[in-house]
Amino acid sequence: DGGITQSPKYLFRKEGQNVTLSCEQNLNHDAMYWYRQDPGQGLRLIYYSQIVNDFQKGDIAEGYSVSREKKESFPLTVTSAQKNPTAFYLCASSKWTQQLARYGYTFGSGTRLTVV
Amino acid sequence: AQTVTQSQPEMSVQEAETVTLSCTYDTSESDYYLFWYKQPPSRQMILVIRQEAYKQQNATENRFSVNFQKAAKSFSLKISDSQLGDAAMYFCAYAEKGSGSRLTFGEGTQLTVNP
Numbered sequence: 001d002g003g004i005t006q007s008p009k010y011l012f013r014k015e016g017q018n019v020t021l022s023c024e025q026n027l028n029h030d031a032m033y034w035y036r037q038d039p040g041q042g043l044r045l046i047y048y049s050q051i052v053n054d055f056q057k058g059d060i061a062e063g064y065s066v067s068r069e070k071k072e073s074f075p076l077t078v079t080s081a082q083k084n085p086t087a088f089y090l091c092a093s094s095k096w097t098q099q100l101a102r103y104g105y106t107f108g109s110g111t112r113l114t115v116v
Numbered sequence: 117a118q119t120v121t122q123s124q125p126e127m128s129v130q131e132a133e134t135v136t137l138s139c140t141y142d143t144s145e146s147d148y149y150l151f152w153y154k155q156p157p158s159r160q161m162i163l164v165i166r167q168e169a170y171k172q173q174n175a176t177e178n179r180f181s182v183n184f185q186k187a188a189k190s191f192s193l194k195i196s197d198s199q200l201g202d203a204a205m206y207f208c209a210y211a212e213k214g215s216g217s218r219l220t221f222g223e224g225t226q227l228t229v230n231p
Contacts (some may be wrong), residue, residue, distance in 0.1 A: 033218065035220075035221075040125065040223060041223060042120075042122075042207060042221040042222055042223040042224050042226075043207065043219075043221040044221075045218060045219075045220075048218055059220070088159065090161065102155075103166075104149075104151050104163050104166060104209070104211075104219065105163075105219060107136075107161035108160070108161065109159065109160050110159050110160075114228075
């Protein structure tokens with residue numbers, strides 16, 4: 001079955017360290033997105049990518065970086081510059097941004113990142 | 117920038133009863149899409165229902181229906197015959213039509229279903 005796989009499910013990071021969250025999809029979707037979820041704040045867009053080797057900053061990109069070397073993969077790196085990284089991170093995809101608006105996203109199951 | 121507001125952080129309903137979750141949004145566009153997503157305790161996001169702004173008719177999916185008031189920029193979700201499995205966080209979301217579009221989410225409403 002096609003879908004989006006996020007790993008790991010839980011991740012612990014020491015202060016000052018970079019950490020990378022994995023997101024892989026086998027849906028042949030063109031666009032991929034990273035959202036951060038905090039209690040009471042809904043989902044906020046970090047980065048998104050419409051095609052391979054191209055990506056755009058979302059609303060809260062500071063302290064994060066991404067790459068899109070393959071259509072199937074869109075890893076998110078949380079750098080030491082991110083002041084408050086403890087949160088739930090969701091990856092999503094859509095077939096094409098023009099179809100996004102018609103069908104919405106397919107989501108992964110998320111990664112819970114905790115800074116210790 | 118578009119904004120989506122859900123003014124009810126928490127709601128509760130008795131099993132088999134009906135509940136309505138509120139959502140308002142701000143946009144200068146005339147053609148766009150609106151969505152309701154459900155996030156149960158597993159935290160997996162599930163699309164519940166969507167509405168295209170140019171359609172006058174309110175969308176319906178089984179026990180879920182919307183009341184779309186375009187002039188008021190309101191998009192409420194009605195859940196009929198509530199079931200224990202409906203307990204979840206519900207997010208309202210907006211997307212412009214066209215390329216480069218992305219979903220903008222509200223803050224969410226936590227729904228509790230009481231037996």
